[in-house]
Amino acid sequence: MAREKERPDTSPGTPLQRIRPLLITFALIAGVGPMVLSAYWLNTFTTVACLALASGAVALLYGQLGMVSLAQFAMAGVGGWFCLRLVHGIGLPFEIALVIGALVAGVFGLLVGLPALRMRGLYLALLTLMVAAAFQVVVNVIGFPDGGPGWTGKVVNGQRALIERPWLASSDAAYFRYAVLWVAAGLALIEWHRASMPGRAWALIRKSEAAAVAAGVSVVGYKAYAFALAGVLAGLSGGLIAGLNGQLDDTGFPVSQSILLFALTIVGGAYHWVGALFAGLLIRALPALLNDHGVDGNLANAFYGFALLVSLIQGRKGLAGQLADFYKFVRMSRIIEGTTSWVGIAALVGLLSWWADQTTIAGAFFIALIGLLFRIAIPGVCWLLLGFFGKPVQDKAEALEAAASLRLAGWVESRGWTADHRIIKRALNWLFIGLFVGWVAWGVFQVPFLAALAILWGAMALKVAMEHALYPHILPLRQRIDARWPKPFAAYR
Amino acid sequence: MDNLIPFLVVGLSVGAVYALSGVGLVVLYRASGVVNFAYGALGGLAAMVCWQVIDLEYADWLGWVAGIGSATLLSWGYGRYIAASLTHQDRVVRAMATLGFALMIMGIAQWYWGDDPRRLVLPTDASGIEVEGRRLISHTRLVALFLAAGATLGITWLLLKTPLGLRMRALQSNRTLSALLGVRIKRVDTWAWTLAGLLAGISGLFMGNMVRLNPVVLTFLVIPAMAAAMVGRMNSLAITVSGGLLIGVIEALTALEPSIQRYGSATAFVVAITALLWQQRKGIGLSRDNSHLE
Numbered sequence: 144m145a146r147e148k149e150r151p152d153t154s155p156g157t158p159l160q161r162i163r164p165l166l167i168t169f170a171l172i173a174g175v176g177p178m179v180l181s182a183y184w185l186n187t188f189t190t191v192a193c194l195a196l197a198s199g200a201v202a203l204l205y206g207q208l209g210m211v212s213l214a215q216f217a218m219a220g221v222g223g224w225f226c227l228r229l230v231h232g233i234g235l236p237f238e239i240a241l242v243i244g245a246l247v248a249g250v251f252g253l254l255v256g257l258p259a260l261r262m263r264g265l266y267l268a269l270l271t272l273m274v275a276a277a278f279q280v281v282v283n284v285i286g287f288p289d290g291g292p293g294w295t296g297k298v299v300n301g302q303r304a305l306i307e308r309p310w311l312a313s314s315d316a317a318y319f320r321y322a323v324l325w326v327a328a329g330l331a332l333i334e335w336h337r338a339s340m341p342g343r344a345w346a347l348i349r350k351s352e353a354a355a356v357a358a359g360v361s362v363v364g365y366k367a368y369a370f371a372l373a374g375v376l377a378g379l380s381g382g383l384i385a386g387l388n389g390q391l392d393d394t395g396f397p398v399s400q401s402i403l404l405f406a407l408t409i410v411g412g413a414y415h416w417v418g419a420l421f422a423g424l425l426i427r428a429l430p431a432l433l434n435d436h437g438v439d440g441n442l443a444n445a446f447y448g449f450a451l452l453v454s455l456i457q458g459r460k461g462l463a464g465q466l467a468d469f470y471k472f473v474r475m476s477r478i479i480e481g482t483t484s485w486v487g488i489a490a491l492v493g494l495l496s497w498w499a500d501q502t503t504i505a506g507a508f509f510i511a512l513i514g515l516l517f518r519i520a521i522p523g524v525c526w527l528l529l530g531f532f533g534k535p536v537q538d539k540a541e542a543l544e545a546a547a548s549l550r551l552a553g554w555v556e557s558r559g560w561t562a563d564h565r566i567i568k569r570a571l572n573w574l575f576i577g578l579f580v581g582w583v584a585w586g587v588f589q590v591p592f593l594a595a596l597a598i599l600w601g602a603m604a605l606k607v608a609m610e611h612a613l614y615p616h617i618l619p620l621r622q623r624i625d626a627r628w629p630k631p632f633a634a635y636r
Numbered sequence: 637m638d639n640l641i642p643f644l645v646v647g648l649s650v651g652a653v654y655a656l657s658g659v660g661l662v663v664l665y666r667a668s669g670v671v672n673f674a675y676g677a678l679g680g681l682a683a684m685v686c687w688q689v690i691d692l693e694y695a696d697w698l699g700w701v702a703g704i705g706s707a708t709l710l711s712w713g714y715g716r717y718i719a720a721s722l723t724h725q726d727r728v729v730r731a732m733a734t735l736g737f738a739l740m741i742m743g744i745a746q747w748y749w750g751d752d753p754r755r756l757v758l759p760t761d762a763s764g765i766e767v768e769g770r771r772l773i774s775h776t777r778l779v780a781l782f783l784a785a786g787a788t789l790g791i792t793w794l795l796l797k798t799p800l801g802l803r804m805r806a807l808q809s810n811r812t813l814s815a816l817l818g819v820r821i822k823r824v825d826t827w828a829w830t831l832a833g834l835l836a837g838i839s840g841l842f843m844g845n846m847v848r849l850n851p852v853v854l855t856f857l858v859i860p861a862m863a864a865a866m867v868g869r870m871n872s873l874a875i876t877v878s879g880g881l882l883i884g885v886i887e888a889l890t891a892l893e894p895s896i897q898r899y900g901s902a903t904a905f906v907v908a909i910t911a912l913l914w915q916q917r918k919g920i921g922l923s924r925d926n927s928h929l930e
Binding site: 209211258261264265266268269270272273274276277280281283284398399402403405406409439441442443444445446447448449450451452455456 | 671718721722725726727728729731732733735736737738739740741742743744746747852856859862863866898899901902904905906908909912913916
């Protein structure tokens with residue numbers, strides 16, 4: 144019987160080293176976010192952050208332990224429910240209610256997980272599906288608390304009350320930063336676990352429970368702990384969403400959302416915290432963007448189903464995994480070069496577009512960064528999509544692209560310019576990025592489409608021209624840097 | 637007792653469709669080891685296609701054929717091409733892949749047909765068995781009950797008496813050994829998926845008639861069907877059918893008790909969770925997938 148592919152182990156590094164990139168990224172997001180986003184998008188991205196935390200909980204169970212939990216969104220609902228009830232009923236401060244709600248959700252998560260301790264993956268998936276479906280019915284009946292009396296705290300006739308935001312986070316921008324702070328803490332907590340004893344125990348349990356028992360690892364204990372932790376984090380995200388809107392929608396926690404959360408966690412990447420971010424974006428930001436342009440949300444669902452299929456066929460690493468794979472081969476010199484040139488170009492482009500009154504400097508900067516991200520991720524995604532049609536098609540396409548690139552590169556060389564043998568791939572990449580990111584910029588930052596296109600393609604053309612002009616001077620510098628520092632992400636999986 | 641009968645009738649007929657769906661799920665699981673989350677979506681598509689054809693003024697029977705045919709075709713396509721590329725992965729991954737498939741079908745169906753209220757009318761709706769001048773059970777519901785029983789018997793016959801059934805059972809027992817013995821795995825798998833698609837299409841038509849004609853609602857009716865299948869431990873057809881009928885009846889009877897009335901739709905889930913916990917009480921591993929053990 145064929146074995147499943149080897150799954151990545153916990154990456155090397157001390158816990159603090161592992162957490163640092165996460166903290167830096169989130170600090171950047173918290174700092175820059177409110178400066179570039181409109182009020183509507185700020186709220187959307189706050190929800191994105193909360194969903195990223197819920198996705199992190201799902202990823203914890205699936206990526207670390209191979210356990211499918213389709214009930215995590217229901218756990219978020221539980222956390223939100225208790226948070227609302229405590230604030231309305233006893234008048235607790237938001238933070239305390241949030242934490243207690245999260246802990247209660249953790250208990251629920253543990254209860255759901257207890258039968259799973261002896262169950263194999265598929266039955267756990269079905270069990271959690273039933274739990275999520277039951278939760279949908281229950282919450283439809285009793286509703287979320289809004290200031291009323293009794294156990295359920297539901298107001299029957301009259302004014303529904305909203306909970307107030309914490310006093311140091313009452314504005315939208317402040318709450319965004321507040322939520323991002325909590326989310327960063329939650330995801331950092333997961334990373335910390337992964338880098339220390341629990342992570343190693345989970346990895347061993349995943350590889351072979353028999354070996355774990357033989358090694359003296361308490362399988363029951365660690366599995367239960369994982370469920371509790373996932374429940375707590377999901378509850379935390381639910382409470383944060385409750386705090387954002389002041390209330391929760393009775394119909395806002397259907398089974399379909401639980402299923403989508405799981406599906407998009409896989410698509411985003413269940414083995415890395417960046418995957419959780421992608422999942423949050425896919426669940427919330429992409430539909431909002433599509434809505435803005437009148438695209439039916441159901442088509443987005445269909446696309447997600449397709450993406451999930453592709454992701455599973457391709458080995459389940461998701462978008463974040465593809466990114467990590469790409470980074471594995473990246474040399475330090477290229478990173479330094481890329482960062483400096485992109486920062487320089489983005490700043491230049493920002494100034495130009497500000498002068499031409501097309502967008503704010505920060506907006507243009509952000510567009511450039513998104514472009515860079517897609518520049519890295521798109522080839523991987525295309526390769527992934529091709530793989531959907533089977534390995535022979537993938538190989539044939541790669542061979543075709545390589546042949547065309549070499550032919551083109553030879554022609555360019557014969558003209559006396561330096562050429563990149565991956566020229567075709569890059570050209571297609573740039574074309575696609577220009578169009579797609581231009582569309583995103585148009586939707587999110589209200590930049591005129593043509594202006595965004597001009598910004599992106601202009602930036603890329605500038606970068607290419609710079610590379611050509613400076614290549615002879617750069618090369619010795621590159622070699623010196625590479626000799627000094629090895630590939631930084633080579634061991635990172 | 638008299639006023640319980642309408643509830644029993646409704647419960648049994650809805651339960652019969654749960655049972656029919658559950659049978660389809662169990663057959664597919666036994667033959668290929670995949671829990672098909674797309675079952676409800678396929679049924680929903682069948683119902684919508686059927687309604688569309690009838691709406692375009694074509695003959696009724698053409699609509700049924702089109703509906704059931706589309707579900708069968710899609711299921712065949714999935715089994716032949718996509719499921720085949722996933723056979724080396726573990727059961728959870730294969731089940732999640734069907735989830736992706738379900739989302740695709742549901743998304744496209746919901747986009748195309750939307751939320752407009754519609755009704756799928758079957759010719760057997762108009763007539764029924766009358767007792768003392770009151771309608772006891774419509775013919776549609778009777779047909780559903782008979783279909784559930786018939787499908788169970790038919791599939792049991794298929795599994796026990798035909799060569800194809802023998803090969804399906806061989807695959808369920810041990811795929812590798814079956815392949816070594818010369819069983820054409822891809823072919824048997826494809827047949828299993830086709831059969832599952834057929835059953836999905838048929839049960840979809842009935843669901844569309846008896847529950848609601850809406851792609852999303854029909855897609856998530858796979859969950860009660862799974863509940864029925866879980867009661868049958870994904871193995872026994874007879875217990876699955878009984879489970880489905882039981883779920884249907886209990887769900888209908890909850891309408892009588894005001895305090896739990898609104899929780900009625902959670903019946904299937906509660907039954908499934910209870911059944912699962914009961915089955916697990918001695919720590920019996922239900923999945924035969926041992927790929928986690930070295």
